Amino acid sequence: MIKTNKIAIEYIYPAFWGILMFNLLRAVTDLTHRGIFWEGDMKLHAVALTLSVFTCYVCSFLWRRRLRRTAEFKDTAKHYLFILAELTFLLNLLLITGQALGVLFMGSGWIDYMLINSIYLPLLLIFYALIRSTVIEKNVNEKNLTLEKLKTEKKEAELEFLKSQYHPHFLFNALNTIYFQMDSDTLQAKKSIEYLSELLRYQLYDVNQEVAFHQEINYLRSFIAFQQLRKTDKLVVNIEIDPALHEERIHPLLFQPLLENAFKYVGGLYQIDFVLKLENNQIYFELRNTVSQNSGFSYTKSRGIGLNNLKRRLELLYPEKYVLNIHDEEDFFKVILIVSLKQ
Numbered sequence: 001m002i003k004t005n006k007i008a009i010e011y012i013y014p015a016f017w018g019i020l021m022f023n024l025l026r027a028v029t030d031l032t033h034r035g036i037f038w039e040g041d042m043k044l045h046a047v048a049l050t051l052s053v054f055t056c057y058v059c060s061f062l063w064r065r066r067l068r069r070t071a072e073f074k075d076t077a078k079h080y081l082f083i084l085a086e087l088t089f090l091l092n093l094l095l096i097t098g099q100a101l102g103v104l105f106m107g108s109g110w111i112d113y114m115l116i117n118s119i120y121l122p123l124l125l126i127f128y129a130l131i132r133s134t135v136i137e138k139n140v141n142e143k144n145l146t147l148e149k150l151k152t153e154k155k156e157a158e159l160e161f162l163k164s165q166y167h168p169h170f171l172f173n174a175l176n177t178i179y180f181q182m183d184s185d186t187l188q189a190k191k192s193i194e195y196l197s198e199l200l201r202y203q204l205y206d207v208n209q210e211v212a213f214h215q216e217i218n219y220l221r222s223f224i225a226f227q228q229l230r231k232t233d234k235l236v237v238n239i240e241i242d243p244a245l246h247e248e249r250i251h252p253l254l255f256q257p258l259l260e261n262a263f264k265y266v267g268g269l270y271q272i273d274f275v276l277k278l279e280n281n282q283i284y285f286e287l288r289n290t291v292s293q294n295s296g297f298s299y300t301k302s303r304g305i306g307l308n309n310l311k312r313r314l315e316l317l318y319p320e321k322y323v324l325n326i327h328d329e330e331d332f333f334k335v336i337l338i339v340s341l342k343q
Contacts, residue, residue: 018053067135195226210249242277267292
């Protein structure tokens with residue numbers, strides 16, 4: 001739409017405006033005298049029409065060039081008075097020069113000058129206002145696009161920063177687990193390294209890009225399996241994943257920080273219940289882990305880097321399209337995350 005307006009202003013409107021102004025002048029002068037439109041020498045009329053159109057193209061070019069260099073646009077009477085004075089000077093200079101060269105015929109003398117000025121000046125002012133409004137609209141749109149680009153770049157930079165904060169935290173815990181496994185169970189340590197390589201490979205995904213949900217589910221299963229290797233055998237993990245979740249698109253690594261906290265703080269009955277399902281085009285995620293009674297630990301007061309980063313990522317990726325509820329009870333923690341899928 002903007003490109004179409006630009007083409008119209010630059011290439012079509014000047015010719016249209018020049019023809020309109022000249023024919024309006026002819027209508028006033030010819031039809032009010034003898035009622036014969038375009039009466040007189042056709043060659044002079046053709047030259048005058050050409051000059052009228054040429055004037056509009058020159059004005060259009062000069063005005064657009066000047067307006068593009070203007071940092072601020074102020075709708076003041078002083079500004080339009082300046083344009084009017086400029087047009088009056090240039091128009092009458094053209095008329096005097098044209099008459100002196102014999103290409104224009106001013107048969108009624110100063111009356112023709114007044115008539116031409118009274119018709120051309122208002123129409124040229126309207127033409128200027130049209131060009132000015134188009135240039136202003138273009139500048140505003142360009143500024144809006146620039147602001148949107150800056151916002152997007154800022155968002156992407158922040159997401160990358162959050163990602164860079166999270167990865168060392170996860171890697172430290174994983175390597176610490178493998179370090180102690182190397183002395184006690186070499187085979188288990190090798191298995192942990194295999195899981196870790198799969199997890200790190202997935203974490204290389206750009207956090208700004210969505211992935212198919214089955215990829216996220218495979219990652220979560222691998223993560224759970226990796227965490228179980230470093231926990232006691234009495235830990236029970238119940239997993240319920242909706243088979244309908246397969247090709248839906250979602251940003252990666254949204255659920256992992258919650259799972260990591262569940263494995264980190266599980267105690268008491270040593271049970272983790274993990275539910276992930278699709279409901280009314282929303283992802284419903286519920287995670288519940290038991291804790292030791294009277295431990296004095298408060299999950300909501302010790303959120304750490306992982307959970308704080310998750311909340312910020314959700315705000316950036318799913319603004320006003322997610323719900324995160326945390327229930328901190330005496331013998332269990334429960335987290336519910338609901339994310340509305342993008343249409």
